[in-house]
Amino acid sequence: MGCCMATLPEQESETSSSLEGLERQIVDLFVDGVKVLGLPRSIGEIYGVLFISPAPLALDDLVEKLGISKGSASQGLRALKGLGAVREVEGNAERRTYFEPAVDLKRLVGGFIREQVRPHIESGKKKISKLAEAAREEPDPERRAFFQERVERIDNWTRRGGQVLPLLQRILGE
Amino acid sequence: MGCCMATLPEQESETSSSLEGLERQIVDLFVDGVKVLGLPRSIGEIYGVLFISPAPLALDDLVEKLGISKGSASQGLRALKGLGAVREVEGNAERRTYFEPAVDLKRLVGGFIREQVRPHIESGKKKISKLAEAAREEPDPERRAFFQERVERIDNWTRRGGQVLPLLQRILGE
DNA sequence: GCGTTTGTTCAAACTTTTTTGAACAAACGA
DNA sequence: TCGTTTGTTCAAAAAAGTTTGAACAAACGC
Numbered sequence: 197m198g199c200c201m202a203t204l205p206e207q208e209s210e211t212s213s214s215l216e217g218l219e220r221q222i223v224d225l226f227v228d229g230v231k232v233l234g235l236p237r238s239i240g241e242i243y244g245v246l247f248i249s250p251a252p253l254a255l256d257d258l259v260e261k262l263g264i265s266k267g268s269a270s271q272g273l274r275a276l277k278g279l280g281a282v283r284e285v286e287g288n289a290e291r292r293t294y295f296e297p298a299v300d301l302k303r304l305v306g307g308f309i310r311e312q313v314r315p316h317i318e319s320g321k322k323k324i325s326k327l328a329e330a331a332r333e334e335p336d337p338e339r340r341a342f343f344q345e346r347v348e349r350i351d352n353w354t355r356r357g358g359q360v361l362p363l364l365q366r367i368l369g370e
Numbered sequence: 371m372g373c374c375m376a377t378l379p380e381q382e383s384e385t386s387s388s389l390e391g392l393e394r395q396i397v398d399l400f401v402d403g404v405k406v407l408g409l410p411r412s413i414g415e416i417y418g419v420l421f422i423s424p425a426p427l428a429l430d431d432l433v434e435k436l437g438i439s440k441g442s443a444s445q446g447l448r449a450l451k452g453l454g455a456v457r458e459v460e461g462n463a464e465r466r467t468y469f470e471p472a473v474d475l476k477r478l479v480g481g482f483i484r485e486q487v488r489p490h491i492e493s494g495k496k497k498i499s500k501l502a503e504a505a506r507e508e509p510d511p512e513r514r515a516f517f518q519e520r521v522e523r524i525d526n527w528t529r530r531g532g533q534v535l536p537l538l539q540r541i542l543g544e
Numbered sequence: 545g546c547g548t549t550t551g552t553t554c555a556a557a558c559t560t561t562t563t564t565g566a567a568c569a570a571a572c573g574a
Numbered sequence: 575t576c577g578t579t580t581g582t583t584c585a586a587a588a589a590a591g592t593t594t595g596a597a598c599a600a601a602c603g604c
Contacts, residue, residue, distance in 0.1 A: 236563085299520075331392060
């Protein structure tokens, strides 16, 4: 795609963001959304602007629309790419790269699980096996039984968690 | 971004706490766990100590074991009660109140969804209906169609999210 | 009443996370 | 080659979030 589409000369710049009604509302919604997921506000802002933009946007568009620094925009885009929530638009002749949002829930949820959830489950598994070992070493038999029951319970939790994730993705994927 | 990229720093907590091996490991595990859920570390510490304690504990026990302030312990317990993750032990003759952890996953997940997830979904619904209205007011027909498609998509996401939650609870409840 | 124990509150101190912005590098055309 | 455009990096500043601790209140026994 050539340049910046039909929407045109964007009114006055300056003084932070130049978002108009609907855009502002969408951005706020996504900011809330990513906060719930424990991600920084700039991630929500960037995704929001891309989500409601009729055409792909470049880094500088985000800087201007949101009134954030280039550094923020760059890092935010990197994170969103990592989550699979944003992709670079292929095959535009220009030098600068344009981005568009991934908009299907399956992909978004999948990326979040892959990047934010799985790593914690993995590292948790290691810790749990160390726990089981520690519990076995308790000398008092009554306390040992109690500890082992508790460790076993945690182990069950993570096992069930691991089962739920693929199911979740399947359901959301339709 | 404390959250967006790969693995965690795995910090050991260190303070004037009197936790011994297994307790320490459990507490660290829960600290990591609640961090993933976006809750403060003291919540994880308190729940962890209660979880691995063979007998209920009172506020001052937590203060001593964890080396945290009374204020932290008080606030942490309040939050955990709100989540349904901890309950007061009934019918002990003493003046001080003792606490024990809720240990079934269904209850824990249910509390988290009720306290941390649902409120956001609710407030999101209101925002979405405002969004739909704003989209309808776009004069340009092409842009209007695009905006409406996007708003509709968000609406679908939340609808599906709302469907998944009870399902999740049912699966984890066994 | 008084002193003690138990727990809560909330402003200030502290900690952690996020954002900024200036320096840098790479790609391109002239 | 050089100047311009585009984007990245990272130390430091700012913002956000958490914990502390001293003041306060409530419940109890004496």
